[in-house]
Amino acid sequence: MKLIQSRDNPFFKSLKRLAESGRERRKTGKTLLDGIHLVEAYEVAIGPVETLVVGESALAGGEIAGFVGGRETVVLADALLRDLGLVDTPSGLLAVVAMPTGKAVTDLAIDSVLLDGVQDPGNVGTLLRTAAAAGVKQVLLSPGCAAAWSPKVLRAGQGAHFVLAIHEEADLATFMADYRGITAVTCLDGATSLYAAKLESPLAWVFGAEGQGVSTDLIAAARLRIKIPMPGAVESLNVAAAAAVCLFEAVRRRLG
The missing domain is CATH 3.30.1330.30 (Ribosomal protein L30/S12)
Structure with a gap:
């Protein structure tokens, strides 16, 4: 030593x-x-x-x-x-x-998670961990997201990085335009309740930055607009919590 x-x-x-x-x-x-x-x-x-x-x-x-x-x-x-x-x-x-090199090309036909400007390392790591736990195999991060392979994100991910194909600096709009499944974004305006929406596979979820949410161009590009019913006294969820609710509602449907 x-x-x-x-x-x-x-x-x-x-x-x-x-x-x-x-x-x-x-x-x-x-x-x-x-x-x-x-x-x-x-x-x-x-x-x-x-x-x-x-x-x-x-x-x-x-x-x-x-x-x-x-x-x-x-x-x-x-x-x-x-x-x-x-x-x-x-x-x-x-x-x-x-750092694992992963796949050089994104897969346009599998369940995916897209992160739009999520800057907090703890949130990014938790989102990666949640995606992996829900069976998602691919995550795309837009420019402006916290660096996926930074030590703080790695620690929050708890090993999720090693079972995911992670694409940083991704062009989310182009991916959504070419995606061969359903793209779903969480927002409020013109949105359908998560529990009433058809969550068909393959499905690409778009989750946005803390505070600002998903950018308007990506909301416009999504095929589904989803809102999470919140009967309590708060109006919003942390992005990682919102992702967990959405991803595991999709898991519940498929296992049910």
């Missing part, structure tokens, strides 16, 4: 760049995972990680020490691990991994 204690260490600097820069992640084709669960999910779905990095105190005992036992690791001083600022509460275990 190699112990790194200096912020001037070249390997630490490379970790810092991956933690902070989407450009660096795209250039190198690499990203960082935080925590045993993500590392295990990656290795089951993709294969061995490139490098395991563990905080110095985590080697004293416990789950992480057991997990890395017998494996080649790089040890970071705890202060350096915190300095990466990878997530709010670092687990003590990181991995450097190659």
Whole structure:
């Protein structure tokens, strides 16, 4: 095991760049995972990680020490691990991994989720996790969305990234025009209740940015306009919560 204690260490600097820069992640084709669960999910779905990095105190005992036992690791001083600022509460275990390349071309005939300018990393990760849990295989993110392979989105996704075809910087309008199924958007004006709408497969759901919702051009392009009935005292749902309601209503119909 190699112990790194200096912020001037070249390997630490490379970790810092991956933690902070989407450009660096795209250039190198690499990203960082935080925590045993993500590392295990990656290795089951993709294969061995490139490098395991563990905080110095985590080697004293416990789950992480057991997990890395017998494996080649790089040890970071705890202060350096915190300095990466990878997530709010670092687990003590990181991995450097190659980002899966996925399919280069979108599939126009499968259930999909389209994200229009969703900027919050936690929401994007939760949306990916919800889509994967609902059996969706493909997610498209428009320009302006949080970077799908950033550490915070990865942590919120809890392994969903490794079972999805993820397309970033996607032209959602073109995809919707060419899609061979039904496109559905959540909005209020001229919308049908989710529980009365025909949710035929294949189905592409469009979910919009926090606050602004889906852009007007995409609303106009959608074949279905859907609203979620809310008899309570609030007028809207968090985008990730709204997506969960819609996706699992479609699951309920198909399983019923």
